[in-house]
Amino acid sequence: MSDGDVLAVADHRRGDLRDVSFQLLTAGRELADDLGGDLHVAVISGDVDSFADQLAREGVDTIHTVSEGEEFNHDVYVQAVEALFDELAPTALLAPNSVNGLDYVPAVATRLDVPLTTDAVDLTYDESLEVTREMYGSKVETTVEVTATPFAVSIRGGEWPAAEPGGDAEIESFPFDVDESEIGSRVTGFEEVGGGDVDIGDAEFLVSIGRGIEEEENLDLIRDLVDATDATLSSSRPIVDNGWLPKNRQVGQSGKQVTPDVYLAIGISGAVQHVAGMKGSDTIVAINTDPNAPIFDIADYGVVGDLFDVVPALIDEFGG
Amino acid sequence: MKILVTVKEVAEAADDFEIEGDDIAERYLEYDLNEWDDYAVEAAVQLQEAGEDVETVSVTIGPERSEETIRMALAKGIDRAVRVWDDDIAGADLDVAARARLLAAVAEEEEPDLILTGVQANDTGFGATGVALAEELGYEWAAVVNHLDMEAGDPAAAVRRELEGGVEELTEVDLPAVLTIQTGINEPRYASLRGIRRAQSKEIAPKALSDLGVDESVIDSPIRRTAMYEPETESDATYFEGDPEDQASELADLLREKGVAQ
Numbered sequence: 131m132s133d134g135d136v137l138a139v140a141d142h143r144r145g146d147l148r149d150v151s152f153q154l155l156t157a158g159r160e161l162a163d164d165l166g167g168d169l170h171v172a173v174i175s176g177d178v179d180s181f182a183d184q185l186a187r188e189g190v191d192t193i194h195t196v197s198e199g200e201e202f203n204h205d206v207y208v209q210a211v212e213a214l215f216d217e218l219a220p221t222a223l224l225a226p227n228s229v230n231g232l233d234y235v236p237a238v239a240t241r242l243d244v245p246l247t248t249d250a251v252d253l254t255y256d257e258s259l260e261v262t263r264e265m266y267g268s269k270v271e272t273t274v275e276v277t278a279t280p281f282a283v284s285i286r287g288g289e290w291p292a293a294e295p296g297g298d299a300e301i302e303s304f305p306f307d308v309d310e311s312e313i314g315s316r317v318t319g320f321e322e323v324g325g326g327d328v329d330i331g332d333a334e335f336l337v338s339i340g341r342g343i344e345e346e347e348n349l350d351l352i353r354d355l356v357d358a359t360d361a362t363l364s365s366s367r368p369i370v371d372n373g374w375l376p377k378n379r380q381v382g383q384s385g386k387q388v389t390p391d392v393y394l395a396i397g398i399s400g401a402v403q404h405v406a407g408m409k410g411s412d413t414i415v416a417i418n419t420d421p422n423a424p425i426f427d428i429a430d431y432g433v434v435g436d437l438f439d440v441v442p443a444l445i446d447e448f449g450g
Numbered sequence: 451m452k453i454l455v456t457v458k459e460v461a462e463a464a465d466d467f468e469i470e471g472d473d474i475a476e477r478y479l480e481y482d483l484n485e486w487d488d489y490a491v492e493a494a495v496q497l498q499e500a501g502e503d504v505e506t507v508s509v510t511i512g513p514e515r516s517e518e519t520i521r522m523a524l525a526k527g528i529d530r531a532v533r534v535w536d537d538d539i540a541g542a543d544l545d546v547a548a549r550a551r552l553l554a555a556v557a558e559e560e561e562p563d564l565i566l567t568g569v570q571a572n573d574t575g576f577g578a579t580g581v582a583l584a585e586e587l588g589y590e591w592a593a594v595v596n597h598l599d600m601e602a603g604d605p606a607a608a609v610r611r612e613l614e615g616g617v618e619e620l621t622e623v624d625l626p627a628v629l630t631i632q633t634g635i636n637e638p639r640y641a642s643l644r645g646i647r648r649a650q651s652k653e654i655a656p657k658a659l660s661d662l663g664v665d666e667s668v669i670d671s672p673i674r675r676t677a678m679y680e681p682e683t684e685s686d687a688t689y690f691e692g693d694p695e696d697q698a699s700e701l702a703d704l705l706r707e708k709g710v711a712q
């Protein structure tokens with residue numbers, strides 16, 4: 131049937147390719163090598179010519195541009211990827227597991243009737259596809275075998291290095307007419323959220339609190355620590371979801387990216403979407419009762435212990 | 451208007467656990483309503499309270515044990531529930547496509563105007579079922595919705611999709627549609643005692659593959675989990691040992707040394 135080709139669909143937003151798109155090229159090249167095929171890259175909507183120039187990196191064979199619309203629209207993406215897939219008959223469809231990926235990849239896989247595995251952190255092909263992915267909030271890894279071709283996989287950001295500039299990719303414009311009657315959603319605008327009193331992105335020392343705090347009243351304990359150490363308070367998502375802190379305090383994929391000198395994570399498990407926002411910190415310290423919490427994988431210093439014991443003792447140390 | 455909410459009972463692993471075969475041993479697992487689905491249930495109940503003639507139905511694919519979780523949704527105000535299960539499903543490793551087809555079979559019977567799912571199930575974390583279900587049904591959809599503005603009878607829903615980095619996309623979605631609901635969209639209520647009592651008499655309709663007119667082949671999947679293991683820790687963390695005072699003292703020294711606290 132198909133000849134081992136990989137079709138990788140890049141991700142961009144409001145005029146910029148997203149970092150994961152360059153990592154996608156590396157994952158795609160490796161998979162194409164395993165499969166013995168070519169790496170095709172598609173870029174859909176927006177300034178596709180400029181995007182194509184930037185995507186023409188080491189390991190890419192052909193780039194297909196689909197000039198249709200400005201911003202991401204899932205109906206357009208589904209139609210365009212379906213058309214590309216019919217034309218190229220690849221063995222693998224690859225896309226980032228980004229928020230926009232979440233919005234069209236499952237629909238395309240369904241329409242093409244190909245099996246879908248999401249949020250891959252590693253991929254190999256040797257007679258069948260082996261996907262490594264996490265479960266139970268990153269506590270365990272699993273191996274998933276996919277025994278049919280073609281297949282679709284979405285990849286996690288930050289797991290593959292970005293492809294190097296260079297190479298001799300061919301850039302082709304893909305002829306495509308959108309079926310307007312099938313468009314049932316319209317993007318009417320964008321809004322930046324989370325401005326306000328402080329910019330946690332500027333802080334040198336962040337004391338960050340997670341669901342381990344249990345109750346809103348208990349936040350006073352953390353505020354005492356923040357006062358005693360002159361730190362800035364930030365949090366994981368559930369604290370903001372509960373309305374205990376404003377959105378501008380949230381660290382993570384959908385919050386802020388922070389790079390303080392010290393990031394002290396208290397009662398935070400270290401979910402991938404949280405880590406995406408703080409892994410660039412110089413020094414990471416974690417306090418957690420669970421010695422297996424994934425946050426310890428990226429911590430430089432760890433305290434396995436109960437925050438309700440350790441934090442009061444820490445406040446004492448600073449004469450709070 | 452009719453709203454269908456998909457709910458999943460998810461397993462959470464204890465701090466210390468053991469893996470047996472390709473899963474965490476049952477004795478280390480605790481079951482609860484998926485966090486994201488709790489927000490979807492709340493969104494449905496709020497639409498019901500705000501409108502007239504709004505019916506809410508929940509659907510789950512799950513074993514008998516999951517009825518406890520389904521009752522939680524009923525106690526919070528969902529009118530009735532459907533539970534899909536039989537021996538064939540019990541023995542299968544359901545992939546996204548299989549789940550979407552089973553849920554679609556229920557949706558085809560119910561013909562809802564709006565389907566609410568969670569963004570992701572917190573145990574397996576696929577994050578794909580809602581959008582696959584929409585395509586399966588030929589419904590419109592929006593993924594990762596953190597704001598929903600609509601009233602019963604509206605031809606479209608105005609939603610916000612939460613993108614990365616604090617950016618939200620404002621989108622209009624024609625109905626019927628599937629929305630995958632993000633945490634924080636509302637404040638899920640606790641079930642009241644009265645709600646819990648009333649839930650006891652609400653219907654949970656069991657459905658097998660044959661009841662749904664779905665062929666067994668639907669649950670055959672080319673995707674199979676073959677192994678589970680604890681990831682090799684990439685950690686080179688230095689641990690502060692001792693009692694909490696010792697730990698705090700070493701941590702304080704570190705913070706002083708880094709120059710961030712005096």
Ligand SMILES: Cc1cc2nc3c(=O)[nH]c(=O)nc-3n(C[C@H](O)[C@H](O)[C@H](O)COP(=O)(O)OP(=O)(O)OC[C@H]3O[C@@H](n4cnc5c(N)ncnc54)[C@H](O)[C@@H]3O)c2cc1C
Nearest residue numbers: 340341342366367382383384385397398399403404419437
């Ligand atoms: C599309 C999407 C975007 C997301 N964006 C973000 C984001 O921007 N930021 C974000 O943070 N999350 C985000 N999430 C959510 C993320 O998946 C996790 O659900 C969340 O990060 C978990 O927060 P937590 O670590 O505080 O809670 P949990 O995962 O519940 O962890 C609580 C931790 O506290 C520990 N603990 C409990 N009691 C104590 C105690 N007494 N002392 C010490 N430790 C204790 C526990 O062992 C546990 O490790 C997103 C999810 C999705 C799907």
Ligand SMILES: Nc1ncnc2c1ncn2[C@@H]1O[C@H](COP(=O)(O)O)[C@@H](O)[C@H]1O
Nearest residue numbers: 456510511567568570571576577578579
């Ligand atoms: N077994 C199931 N029964 C009912 N709903 C489910 C099931 N599995 C997934 N879902 C729904 O689909 C959403 C996304 O799940 P997933 O794609 O598995 O991460 C969940 O939040 C649920 O609303």
